Amino acid sequence: MEIEVTNVKDIFVVHVNGFMDASTSPIVEKEVLKLIDEGKTKLLLNLKDVSYMSSSGLRVFLAASKSIKAVQGKFIVCEANDVVQEILKISGFDLIIEVQDKYEEAILSF
Amino acid sequence: MMDQEFSRQQIASEQDVVNLRKKIYQAFLICFDDNSFSVKVTTMLSSLLKKMIIDHQQVYLDTEIIIAGDYVKLVKIRVFDPFYAIAKEIPDIYLHHVELAIKDDLLEIVIDKMFPVERLEDAVVTFNERSRDELLFELQSKNKDLLESYENLKKAKDNSARMESELAVGRNIQMSMLPTDFPTNDNVDLHAKLVPAREVGGDFYDFQIIDDNYLYFVVGDVSGKGVPAALLMAMTKSLLRSVAITEHSTSQIITHVNTEIAKENKNNMFVTIFLGLLNIKTGEFTYTNAGHNPSYILSEDSKPVKLTERHGPVVGALEGFEYSESTLQLTSGQLIFAYTDGVTEAQNTQRELYSDEKLLKLIETIKGQSLISIVDTVIQEVGLHEKGSEQADDITVLSVKYSKKSDPDFFLQFKANYNDKEELTSQLQSFFLDNKYNVTVIQKVQIIMDELISNIINYATVEEKNTDIQLNVFLLENKSGIKIQLLDNGIPFNPLEKEAPDISLPVESRPIGGLGIHIVKSLVSTITYARNDSQNKITLLLKV
Incomplete structure (x- = not known):
């Protein structure tokens, strides 16, 4: 799994390539929480190249959402494939975190 | 004077x-x-x-x-x-x-x-x-009385002796006819027991593997007792077997045999029969019930199913009757449980029957045990019920277990740690890609494996145990589904018992535990947990 962080103005985009399971999700979580610690308040997690994600990924979303809420920031997830979307739906996470289909839409909604 | x-x-x-x-x-x-x-x-x-x-x-x-x-x-x-x-x-x-x-x-x-x-x-x-x-x-x-009672005594003695010896001859024929070389192989296991009553009773059972493909088995009860009943029993048993060797339809077997027996039946005796033919390669099970007690199908993870169909009258009663049959598909691990009325009609000292209800309750609680133990336990329980009163009828129990013991298509044994798990993830990925499975299916399998195995690893860490995990993957025919068995020797833990999380809670109060199993349950068709031989065993089926 690879993680790449880019930015569009003040929006920081975390691009994950690979899968998010119990082994790899903690790495993503660490990266995301580091950005929040550094004072970034607009975070976009781009799941375009995430093949699958278990509940360990949801843990990352939950941690990120909670931390960013504390600093009145915004955390958005985008480009989830069908299986990841199904996981979001099954877990009810589609209702508690902001999920955008397209990367462009996500950028515009900050 | x-x-x-x-x-x-x-x-x-x-x-x-x-x-x-x-x-x-x-x-x-x-x-x-x-x-x-x-x-x-x-x-x-x-x-x-x-x-x-x-x-x-x-x-x-x-x-x-x-x-x-x-x-x-x-x-x-x-x-x-x-x-x-x-x-x-x-x-x-x-x-x-x-x-x-x-x-x-x-x-x-x-x-x-x-x-x-x-x-x-x-x-x-x-x-x-x-x-x-x-x-x-x-x-x-006095002399006359004495003579008469002496004659009576002599006659009674002769009668009861003749009766006893006739019963004994009948009993010998009956018991010598019962095979005890119970088949046990990769696909089928059979065990049976017959406990004869002192007097009345004409139970029998029989079985044979035919052409390496079919298991033929029968449980029956001949009306009457003594030598005539034993002879009818012997005749019925041999006829059934000989017809079964060439005829693979239970309705045809019974129809043939019934016609033969009804033709010769001068004593108006009859036989109740439950006859089964199990295709041991496919699990297809065909059966005909001729006036016999209904058998049961026992499954690991669901309630016993009573085979209530009646396919015709008792055998020997109606010459030329065309019997019918039923067919059902057994899945691996399912059991057929057949018995005679000596089980359900056994009476205790208060003349209460053992009853269908009690039998059903009992087999439901012991269905997970070995075949021998199931058969023995039923016999034992009926014996306990009858304790103090004389066994009135023969008691017969026969049970068959079907298993499809094929080698898994993918098999890996590993330790409960994340390094080993990563190795498994990549091996699984290659295996499914090589077998040209749809990406979505592979992703789902990976998610399920991640949830279940990280659960085991977490529990193994807590208990500081060197847990071994074994994964068996079976690819069902025509890519119709994937069966996965996951075994570990860690502490007893049934993840399925975890309560479903409240997925409507807001972010702040959302606990993360339990979500994994909730996701697994949502993705699979069936999932079961069992604890056997000091191992946790999760079996799941993913329809493709």
Whole structure:
């Protein structure tokens, strides 16, 4: 799994390539929480190249959402494939975190 | 005057005393017209005589009458033994009007009680004549009775002996017909037991593997008992088997056999039969029930299913009847449980039946045990129910287990840590890609494996145990589904028991635990947990 962080103005985009399971999700979580610690308040997690994600990924979303809420920031997830979307739906996470289909839409909604 | 003399009596046995007693009583009753007195004197006399004949081979009894005017003044009874003196001490008996004395080596009993002399004649006649006839008649009738009862005894003895030996012959035929080389191989296991009742009962079972492809089995109950029932049983069993070798339809087998038996059936006997034919390669199970108790299908993870279909009447009753059959698909691990009415109709001392309900309850609780244990437990429980009352009917239980023990398509054994798990993830990925499975399916499998295995790893860490995990993946035919078995030797833990999380809670109060299993349950068609041989075993099916 690879993680790449880019930015569009003040929006920081975390691009994950690979899968998010119990082994790899903690790495993503660490990266995301580091950005929040550094004072970034607009975070976009781009799941375009995430093949699958278990509940360990949801843990990352939950941690990120909670931390960013504390600093009145915004955390958005985008480009989830069908299986990841199904996981979001099954877990009810589609209702508690902001999920955008397209990367462009996500950028515009900050 | 001769007519007025009481005749001499010979007493040699207790029976003589009994006869004499009767005569003396009747004569005294006429003479003295006093029942109580007559009874007393007679009783005293007979008890004396009884004692005497213990010491003397025989004694004689003479009666002398002393008459005074119109009255008999004294009655003297003398008891003597012509060869030996009567030397016995006189028992200390006091009876009014009666005196006992030993005189001249004989016992003299003097009854000093007057009665009118005209009564004498009747008394003497009663004592002498009637008693003689009576004695003769009694003797004859006794002899006749004795002869008759002896004959009866002999007949009864013969009858019951003949009956016993017939039952024993029948029983021998029955028991020698029961095969005990129970088949057990990769696909099928069978075990059966028959506990014969002492008398009634014509249960039988049989089984055979045919062409390496089919398991033929039957449980039946022949009406009647003894040799005729055993012969019908033998005939039915052989006919069924011979037809089953070439005919792979249970309805056809029973139809043939019924016609044969009904044709020959002169005794109006019949047989109830549950006949099954299991394709041991595919699990397809065909059965015909001819008037027999319904069998059950037992599954690891669902309630027993009663096979209630009736495919025709009892065998032997209706010549030419066309029986029908039912077919169902068994899945690996399922059991067929067949039995006879000796199980459900076993009675306890209160005459309560063991009942279908009790049997159903029992097999549901023991279905996870080994076949032998299932069969033995049922027999044992019925025995306990019947304790104290006689086993009225044969008790038969037969159980078959179907298993599809094929090698897994993918197999990996690893330790409960994340390094090993990463290795598994990449191997699984390659395996499914090589087998050209849809990406979505692979992703789902990976998610499921991640949830389940990280659960095991987390528990293994908590318990600091070196848990081994084994993964078996079975690809179902035509890519219709994937069956996954995950075994670990960690502490007993059933992840399926975790409560479903409340997915409507807001972010802040959202616990993360339990979500993984919730996701797994949502993705699979079926998932079960079992703890066997110190292992947690999760089995799941993912439809593709």
